[in-house]
Amino acid sequence: TQLLEQSPQFLSIQEGENLTVYCNSSSVFSSLQWYRQEPGEGPVLLVTVVTGGEVKKLKRLTFQFGDARKDSSLHITAAQPGDTGLYLCAGALNNDMRFGAGTRLTVKP
């Protein structure tokens, strides 16, 4: 069962543009993770957010956890071709972890 709705599913932008990926649910999560996956490899953890309203920054990436711990967003500033990949959000719930469908980002030079 997919508890997390992730949008958009596909995103193709030019280098230098900004973008936001959303991850929404009706469930409350104890924590939420964002991962990035490149073809043929396993997902790599980017960040974990735990507290409602929490904001974390990782260079040009800004992650926010909703106040109610039901949703999260990932904002990328000045996207670069190296940001291309599949971005996945995952929520931890009742000793389980569920993933969104993923956002496939392509940044064109």
Place this chain on the structure above:
Amino acid sequence: GAVVSQHPSRVICKSGTSVKIECRSLDFQATTMFWYRQFPKQSLMLMATSNEGSKATYEQGVEKDKFLINHASLTLSTLTVTSAHPEDSSFYICSASDRGVRKAFFGQGTRLTVV
């Protein structure tokens, strides 16, 4: 971050044979391990969740007799695809989490091709 090693990274097997995939947590005790399957350009589909020392919990539609999961220790879980068929060809990924499942770390994935 923590290190999870998955082996093999690629395997080709004949239809009807069985394949075992290993997932090891190298620097922490993985009380819970997850096994996923991923089709091309799609997200991860959870197959089963296993807790150390107990039977795995399979997702609806996943055949437990076909996808055998063993989690005998805090550092190792295995997925055995029994009597593999071409439709079982896929990318299989494991992830490991410590107690409480607040975050999970993934293996590198295994590309299984059944011919």
